[in-house]
Amino acid sequence: MQKIDRNLLIAWDKHIKKSKILIIGDIMLDVYIQGQVHRISPEAPVPIVNITDTKTCLGGAANVAFNIQAMGATPILCGIIGNDIKGREFIQTIEAHNMPTQGIATIDNRQTTTKTRVIGNKVQLLRIDEETDQILSLEDSEKLYEHIKNLLLKEEINAIIFEDYDKGVITPLLIDKITQLAIEKSIPITVDPKKRNFLNYKNVTIFKPNLSELKNGLDIDKNDVDIESLNNKIKQFKKENQIDIVMTTMSDKGIMIAYNKKSEHTYDWIPAHFRSIADVSGAGDTVISIATLALIYGFSPTLIAELSNIAGGLVCESIGVVPIDKNRFFEECLSILG
Numbered sequence: 277m278q279k280i281d282r283n284l285l286i287a288w289d290k291h292i293k294k295s296k297i298l299i300i301g302d303i304m305l306d307v308y309i310q311g312q313v314h315r316i317s318p319e320a321p322v323p324i325v326n327i328t329d330t331k332t333c334l335g336g337a338a339n340v341a342f343n344i345q346a347m348g349a350t351p352i353l354c355g356i357i358g359n360d361i362k363g364r365e366f367i368q369t370i371e372a373h374n375m376p377t378q379g380i381a382t383i384d385n386r387q388t389t390t391k392t393r394v395i396g397n398k399v400q401l402l403r404i405d406e407e408t409d410q411i412l413s414l415e416d417s418e419k420l421y422e423h424i425k426n427l428l429l430k431e432e433i434n435a436i437i438f439e440d441y442d443k444g445v446i447t448p449l450l451i452d453k454i455t456q457l458a459i460e461k462s463i464p465i466t467v468d469p470k471k472r473n474f475l476n477y478k479n480v481t482i483f484k485p486n487l488s489e490l491k492n493g494l495d496i497d498k499n500d501v502d503i504e505s506l507n508n509k510i511k512q513f514k515k516e517n518q519i520d521i522v523m524t525t526m527s528d529k530g531i532m533i534a535y536n537k538k539s540e541h542t543y544d545w546i547p548a549h550f551r552s553i554a555d556v557s558g559a560g561d562t563v564i565s566i567a568t569l570a571l572i573y574g575f576s577p578t579l580i581a582e583l584s585n586i587a588g589g590l591v592c593e594s595i596g597v598v599p600i601d602k603n604r605f606f607e608e609c610l611s612i613l614g
Contacts, residue, residue: 278579280613285606291573295349296431300424300454301337301439301446301468303355303380304389305366308333313396325396332369335391336561337439339599340468341375343565346599352431354379354424356416356445362388362406381423383416389443411444420445421453428457434572435464437564438477442470451476464571468564469493478517482571482580484564486525503532503545510534511541521577525563525588533581546581549589549612562600563588586612 311325334342341351353375357363359382366388370377389407393400412420427433436458440446451473458465464481474493477483491498494509510522514534522534527548534543566587570580586608587600 278576278582278613280579280609282610282614285609288570288573288575289348289602289606292569293348295434295569295572296352297344297349297435297437297568298352298354298379298424298427298431298433299337299341299344299437299439300354300450301340301437302389302441302443303338303353303357303366303445304334304336304391304441304443305362305369306333306335306339307331307390307392308395309392310395313401323396323401325394325401332365333598334366334369334373336389336441336443337437338366338370339561340437340439340565341370342373342599343562344569345373345375347565347569347602349434349569350376352376352379352427352433354381354420354427356381356383356386356412356420358382358386358388358408359384360388362390379423379427381420383419386416389441407443409443412447412450414449417447417449421450424450424454425457428461428463433461433463435466435568437568438465438467438469438480439561439564440468440470440473442472446473448473448476455479464568466564466568466571468560475517477519480519482521482523482564482567483514483517483519484523484525484560484567486560487527487529490524506532507534507543510543514541521580523563523567523577523581523584525560525584531563531581531585531588533577535577544578544581546578546585548585559588559591562591566600566605582613583609 308331310329311327313323313325315324317324337355341353344351357366387408392404394402466482467477467480468484471492514522524532530548531546563584567580567584570583587605591598
């Protein structure tokens, strides 16, 4: 375990506040309808929920932007919304959080992704998804690329995050073109992948799948949990795709981080810390956010994993998709790594 002290956290905090992070990915609205259940409907064997509260939150790539902002950096979110009521509600929500909107493009023939959860007596009873997950047309993908390219030329960007939820906004064409631009401008790229584009990310700095995504992406037997076997697969994948660091989140088993040390492949396993888990929603968004901010400061791969591990665990203690609480996160870092 690597050590950290308050002076180092203060220095990191100052660096974060001067940083701009470009987030590219699938934008979502998360709607929570909460209420009480006292009886079953006479019309069908389903509970009747008397609504007491409705809350709209930023989800998907927007939750990554929210985490980046919560840590004190400036997020620039790039993605697609539809020309619909939910799209307008999304813009209102993001403006209410004082986030820039110049990276968001509107497409007429596409739905704004919205996930509505109905919660009765603190138990999720139903989730309703409104979404289009078809791959963007070549024309729309080019439109989004030009949008992002202009931002990269205009803004001083410290890192790019691809937040991929397999909703079709991130395409192989977009990945390839943005990666080439990033290489030209020496901007590191971090990736939170899903299956569809898993093998399309090349020449990136941090690639962060969870264990299930890793196994799906590399066609690994789902029952194979042997660390050495996983390490061998990751080593080959890392080399073939020119990826510097592969950081695999393993739920209650912690994080496995693979990287090169003196030109030789190695890995560390960071065990999870015991916590009272309330909800794992959005934990991956927090992990990629903290990993990116730790990377651009220059922390070692092992410390990047340690910090990300703490952050991901903390947000799991809250119900719903919530951003990291920076003050609590820093105190937790001192408690565990100090």
